[in-house]
Amino acid sequence: xxxxICGITRRDDLSRAAEAxxxxxxxxxxxxxxxxxxxxxxxxxxFDQAPMPGVAVTLDLPEARLLEVAETLRxxxxxxxxxxxxxxxxRLKARTGCRLWKTLHLPPAGEPGVEEAAIxxxxxxxxxxxxDAVLLDTVVIRGGQRIAGxxxxxxxxxxxxxxxxxxxxxxxxxxxxxxxxxADAVRQVRSYGVDVSGGVEASKxxxxxxxxxxxxxxxxxxxx
Numbered sequence: 001x002x003x004x005i006c007g008i009t010r011r012d013d014l015s016r017a018a019e020a021x022x023x024x025x026x027x028x029x030x031x032x033x034x035x036x037x038x039x040x041x042x043x044x045x046x047f048d049q050a051p052m053p054g055v056a057v058t059l060d061l062p063e064a065r066l067l068e069v070a071e072t073l074r075x076x077x078x079x080x081x082x083x084x085x086x087x088x089x090x091r092l093k094a095r096t097g098c099r100l101w102k103t104l105h106l107p108p109a110g111e112p113g114v115e116e117a118a119i120x121x122x123x124x125x126x127x128x129x130x131x132d133a134v135l136l137d138t139v140v141i142r143g144g145q146r147i148a149g150x151x152x153x154x155x156x157x158x159x160x161x162x163x164x165x166x167x168x169x170x171x172x173x174x175x176x177x178x179x180x181x182x183a184d185a186v187r188q189v190r191s192y193g194v195d196v197s198g199g200v201e202a203s204k205x206x207x208x209x210x211x212x213x214x215x216x217x218x219x220x221x222x223x224x
Contacts (some may be wrong), residue, residue: 001186001191001192001193001194001219001220001222001223002023002024002170002172002192002193002194003021003022003023003024003193003194003196003215003216003219004022004023004024004025004026004055004172004193004194004195004196005017005022005024005025005026005196005197005200005207005212006025006026006027006028006055006057006174006195006196006197007026007027007028007034007036007197007198007201007205008025008026008027008036008046008207009027009036009038009046009205009206010205010206010207011045011046013206013207014046014050014051014052015051016207016209016212017052017207017212018050018051018052019051020209020212020213020216021216021220022052022212022216023052023053023193024052024053024054024055024076025046025050025052025053025054025055026054026055026056026057026079026195026197027043027046027047027054027055027056027057028057029043029056029057029058029069029073030058030059030061030065030069031057031058031059031081035204035205036197036204036205040065040068040069040072040073043056043072043073044072044073047073047074047075053075053076053077054073054075054076055075055076055077055078055079055101056069056073056075056077056078056079057079057081058078058079058080058081058082059081059082060082060083060084061082063088063091063092066078066080066092067092067095067096070092070096070098071096075098076099077098077099077100077101077132077133078092078096078098078099078100078101079100079101079102079103079135080100080101080102080103081103081135081137082103084102086125086126086128086129087129089102089126089129089130089131090129090130093129093130099132099133100130100131100132101131101132101133101134101135101172102123102126102131102133102134102135103134103135103136103137103174104119104122104123104134104135104136104137105136105137105138106119106136106137106138106155106156106159106160106163106175107138107155108138108153108154108155108176109153109154109155109156109157110156114156114159116159116162116163119163120163120167123163123167124167127167127168127169131169132169132170133169133170133171133172133192133193134164134167134169134170134171134172135171135172135173135174135195136155136160136163136164136171136172136173136174136175137155137174137175137195138153138154138155138174138175138176152176152198152199153175153176154175154176154177154181154185155175155176157173157184157185157188157189158188160173160188160189160191161188161189161190164189164191170192170193171191171192171193172191172192172193172194172195173185173186173189173191173193173194173195174194174195174196174197176198176199177194177195177196177199177215178196178199178200178211178215179199179200179211179214179215179217179218180218182194182196182199182215182218182219183218183219183221183222186219186222187222194219196215199211199215200212200215
């Protein structure tokens, strides 16, 4: 199973995650409300000669800025975590040739507002537009603001499993994962990969090496 350690802000954390056996890392780029935000101008320090593939995670950036992300960072992939339409994804694919990952969001477990068929239909539209991977994360409303990702809240994993089942693309589960619950999540969802940020932190934007090791070990121990 593919393991992505997201919300990387420090080169030391990146190196330790790679040494622990992570498959790729994510950097939050130009998402000002995130405590893990890294400005595009500062992000090359993490991507240049990185020990594993890097994913630039963005949220509703203008298309011109996304082209800058692709040109400046040369990332393994750009993850579009906002409301970017399939048409934008298709244009970016044609203009950059970069791998594009699309995040869709579910409410926290126990909360309403999910039409599984509609989400699958939307996912298919992104796949047809050229998405190389699809991620399910959790979204919450705080103070009237929509917080997409980095919430620490889990979604309904049985629902996530139904939504992701059989899709012809790499799928990732994210949202509230940590060393203590990831094994259960993996067993229920059986996605291609998992994506963690806050669940392996010592503080906002700073990874806890022990939690990273425990998280990766828990995932590997569920593999056949």
